[in-house]
Amino acid sequence: MFDFDVDSDGKAYLLTALIPTQPTDNGELRIAISIDGGEQQTVSIREKGRTDRWKENVLRNQARVTTAHDLNKGRHRIAVTALDDNIILDQLMLDSKKDRKFYVIPVSPSRPR
Secondary structure, three states: OEEEEEOOOEEEEEEEEEOOOOOHHHOOOEEEEEEOOOOOEEEEOOOOOOOHHHHHHHHHOOEEEEEEEEEOOEEEEEEEEEOOOOOOEEEEEEEOOOOOOOOOOOOOOOOOO
16 A cells, blocks of 8 residues: 545546566456545556567566546555456556656667767
8 A cells, every 4th residue: 555645636647557477377467456445446457469568568667557536635545456466566656647748768878969
């Protein structure tokens, strides 16, 4: 569980990043996300092998899913529950803008100046 504070009321988007792994026995790779003990949102990071999304996850070394939540100003608690084996949580990022462009390590090196 993770505690956090929100400065204002409104919609918030939780980006959950997990290490891309393989499911056990061709099973699933699911997690359940809940805030303040509310209804769980179940999401899967399982991808079919060799698809573009699978390749992106492997190259980035993160599988990412985003869930939407309505939050009031104040303190909250996120619970992330692994529903299947081989789930490895890497990062959580909460933001009020769904498609915010944020800093990431460049994919290709820049030229020296």
